[in-house]
Amino acid sequence: MSSDGQATVFIDGEAGTTGLGIRERLGHLPVTLCSIDPARRKDADARREMMASVDVVVLCLPDAAAREAVAMADAMGDDAPRILDASTAFRTDPAWVYGFPEMDAAQPERIRRAARVSNPGCYPTGLVGLLRPLVKAGLVPDDYPITVNAVSGYSGGGRSMIEAHERDGGPAFELYGLGLGHKHIPEMKLYAGLAQLPLFVPSVGHFAQGMIVSVPLHLDLLPGTVSLADLHGVLAAHYAGSDRITVAEPCAKLVADALAGTDRMELRVHGNEELGQAVLTARLDNLGKGASGAAIQNLALMLGLEPPPPV
Template sequence: MVAKVFIDGEAGTTGLQIRERLAGRRDIELLSIPTERRKDIAARAELLNAADVAILCLPDDAAKESVSLITNNTTKVIDASTAHRVAEGWAYGFAEMTRDQAGIIADAKRVCNPGCWPQGPIAMLRPLVEAGLLPADFPITVNGVTGYSGGGRAMIEDYVGKGEDAPEFMPYGLTLKHKHLPEMQKYAELSRVPLFMPAVGNFSQGMLVAVPLQLGILGSVPKATQLHAAIADYYAGLEGSFVEVAPLADLERTGELDPESYNNTNRMRLHVFANDDKAQAILVAVYDNLGKGASGAAVQNLNLMLGVDAATSLAA
């Protein structure tokens, strides 16, 4: 059976990446709206209701509008916007988040694709909270850098246009109201909002996210081996997983912490670095903001919803 898939917002960065990953698939028929009718509500409604799966690559308000245009009980939805990330009735599309999350996604009619920034912290912190090594109210700080493609077409054009004059490193979200904070807190199972400082680097795609931990404030301080084992065991043997855990190593530096390491793949690699004497640790996640952080995750979720191998048309 050939599934009909409509990418609403296919001309944007995420939409183009998804379409590229799905090109040539014989099990999928891509529905497309003519350029001149992309703002025609009737035309969008027709394709949304004709699709087996609609993938929304739109601003939040437009994504909500698209959902409202679906009048049947058959069209499944993957929303890549932030509109439904913490909404009731929507499955969170981070397939490796729990042992049964892939099954939840496979059975869902409404799936919210994760934000690029939250996935790394969730992947590293949730295992530690569930293992009881970190309390839910632990004060969490998240730092990171992403390629400028994460800012969409406007930022891409700005960086490319400036060339060598583009900033090498530009922190943002300085009002501490980043739109990804609600999902980061909810799915990492934290009871307090993390302190989050993202930054854009002068490279196109890829990202690195770091969570420093001052473990000395805990009554019972976990060792490096305990932190690493909890995270490694959490993902061990997880079928169809794209998340891997690097071996625990005492390193001053490593080339593996290159934010561009896994560009054009759906991989995410987690690292634990710690100093037991100082009761400090740093958790690091490396992945592609356009891969596992966006379009790759959407295709992985689509595959689960269609009942095909989760890795179909995804590079590992």
């Protein structure tokens, strides 16, 4: 705790895209942000001293560096801080709590009590948000051959992609990860409750922030008789009362960056009953509910604070 009784937070990697977003949003929480002198930010002793002095460390680092930071914290024993990690390194680790509070009714309490919380990935936030309630309700079988198509703003690609798009204009649209081994796939499978890996095709558009995750379904391949209204109803019931996740009505078109700058997510069930086809969509800001906004929500829960209203 700081001298004024506020919880203390250290962002390791605060100069990165996610770190900057978290730092900006911390103004909505009654916490004290502690920082290392920029000249010593890679000094192991300085980082260790900082970790030992704060209540929570937020890691905004590449996977390998995040693992090193957690090993450093673990070596502190009883002096170790609680950790919220924004990397992919621990998202499927059973010793860590997954930081998607809306996933289940008990998830907020798990996050409150956890010493180690993994912040979800942006693409998995959309996919898990859409599919997990439907799989749990039995409307979508866990062995259904799931295909995930998604487009993100270029800010999700890190500094080099951001600079390329802002300096040279970048491509209008590009598919990537066509080797089908994207690092988010195990996270999607685990938390959506799937029995097999989804086929995931990500893409990037020439816009800074925003994201659409879409999942096509053949209604006649679902068990029994499942209607569009059934799918919508399960999602609406699951997220009833959420101030961040809205189950909206279907629409004729979706613009990917419509929620840029917000911490909200919109879920929809589109389809054609006569054709027996549906498309589930999740729209969010890859840097909001898909990253920094989710981190603030998790941080508030970890510190026993009321999460701030979504932007």
